[in-house]
Amino acid sequence: MQKNNNAPLLNAVDLKKYYPVKKGIFSKPQLVKAVDGVSFTLETGKTLAVVGESGCGKSTLGRMLTMIERPTEGDLFYNGQNFLVNDKEVEALRRQKIQIVFQNPYASLNPRKKVGAILEEPLLINTSLSASERKEKVLEMMSKVGLKTEFYDRYPHMFSGGQRQRIAIARGLMLDPDIVVADEPVSALDVSVRAQVLNLMMDLQEEMGLSYVFISHDLSVVEHIADEVMVMYLGRCVEQGETKTIFSNPRHPYTQALLSATPRLEKEHRRERIKLVGELPSPLNPPKGCAFNARCRFATERCQQERPELKTYEDGTKIACFIVE
Numbered sequence: 023m024q025k026n027n028n029a030p031l032l033n034a035v036d037l038k039k040y041y042p043v044k045k046g047i048f049s050k051p052q053l054v055k056a057v058d059g060v061s062f063t064l065e066t067g068k069t070l071a072v073v074g075e076s077g078c079g080k081s082t083l084g085r086m087l088t089m090i091e092r093p094t095e096g097d098l099f100y101n102g103q104n105f106l107v108n109d110k111e112v113e114a115l116r117r118q119k120i121q122i123v124f125q126n127p128y129a130s131l132n133p134r135k136k137v138g139a140i141l142e143e144p145l146l147i148n149t150s151l152s153a154s155e156r157k158e159k160v161l162e163m164m165s166k167v168g169l170k171t172e173f174y175d176r177y178p179h180m181f182s183g184g185q186r187q188r189i190a191i192a193r194g195l196m197l198d199p200d201i202v203v204a205d206e207p208v209s210a211l212d213v214s215v216r217a218q219v220l221n222l223m224m225d226l227q228e229e230m231g232l233s234y235v236f237i238s239h240d241l242s243v244v245e246h247i248a249d250e251v252m253v254m255y256l257g258r259c260v261e262q263g264e265t266k267t268i269f270s271n272p273r274h275p276y277t278q279a280l281l282s283a284t285p286r287l288e289k290e291h292r293r294e295r296i297k298l299v300g301e302l303p304s305p306l307n308p309p310k311g312c313a314f315n316a317r318c319r320f321a322t323e324r325c326q327q328e329r330p331e332l333k334t335y336e337d338g339t340k341i342a343c344f345i346v347e
């Protein structure tokens with residue numbers, strides 16, 4: 023594959039994932055629009071955080087970036103090359119270059135395999151390295167992620183949650199990817215070990231030149247790790263911009279509400295708590311107009327009728343809201 027030097031490392035264009043679901047045996051299948059047109063670019067060494075309440079489509083987006091799930095519609099370009107073509111070589115490249123790390127390191131590690139074997143597996147499947155070369159790489163990766171190499175023959179259950187997440191991260195890095203999709207990588211961890219794992223991820227990013235798509239329902243986690251933040255609501259992006267801008271001057275009412283619920287250390291950033299009333303509407307039955315209108319403090323008649331498109335503002339921030347307009 024040829025590299026296009028001007029193209030971003032990863033470019034997602036209008037990605038959609040619709041799931042047909044049947045309520046009863048005789049009813050017509052309906053469509054769940056889990057992700058309904060999401061676009062972004064990701065540059066080398068950068069982190070895009072994807073945030074929003076549970077059910078807004080973050081994990082579905084993450085799965086579409088990897089080999090796990092094919093978008094219903096949309097494009098994905100890697101260094102300017104179409105990454106969704108049916109081509110063995112491209113699929114192999116995609117499998118190597120984009121890795122995913124999941125939230126729950128208890129469920130994602132095979133309990134019957136030793137750490138060494140877990141980390142060796144991607145090499146065994148995807149490379150022709152010899153047994154001793156594989157072991158060498160595994161030991162090297164273990165020390166990179168802060169695991170003692172003596173742990174090579176231990177089973178996952180012998181580790182703490184934080185250490186297990188280190189194992190999961192190490193496994194994701196075995197094939198030397200460019201991009202890691204981290205789906206709530208610290209959400210299952212105790213607050214005390216979260217910072218350690220986040221720091222490890224930032225160190226690894228620097229050392230290996232990684233780009234992250236960092237998924238989190240919790241905004242407070244992403245402030246220090248992300249360069250850019252995308253806020254999702256019911257399958258769509260409602261606000262996207264530089265982390266600094268989003269945190270200091272959130273403009274979409276949903277972002278404002280999310281952020282006001284996030285504990286902040288700096289006094290000047292503490293704001294009046296905006297209570298989010300109601301729940302995320304069902305993607306099976308999305309509201310007319312702006313999906314956020316029923317919960318929005320500022321909603322007008324127009325917000326109930328029309329859906330605001332994502333608009334780009336002077337500072338580069340993209341926002342979908344009539345009030346902001």
Ligand SMILES: Nc1ncnc2c1ncn2[C@@H]1O[C@H](COP(=O)(O)OP(=O)(O)O)[C@@H](O)[C@H]1O
Nearest residue numbers: 041054056075076077078079080081082083305
């Ligand atoms: N395989 C599936 N079949 C049907 N609906 C799904 C499937 N996966 C996810 N969904 C629905 O899509 C929406 C988004 O889910 P998800 O991407 O898991 O959100 P998040 O990760 O933000 O919590 C939810 O309403 C969820 O129920």
Ligand SMILES: [Mg+2]
Nearest residue numbers: 077080081082
């Ligand atoms: Mg999820």
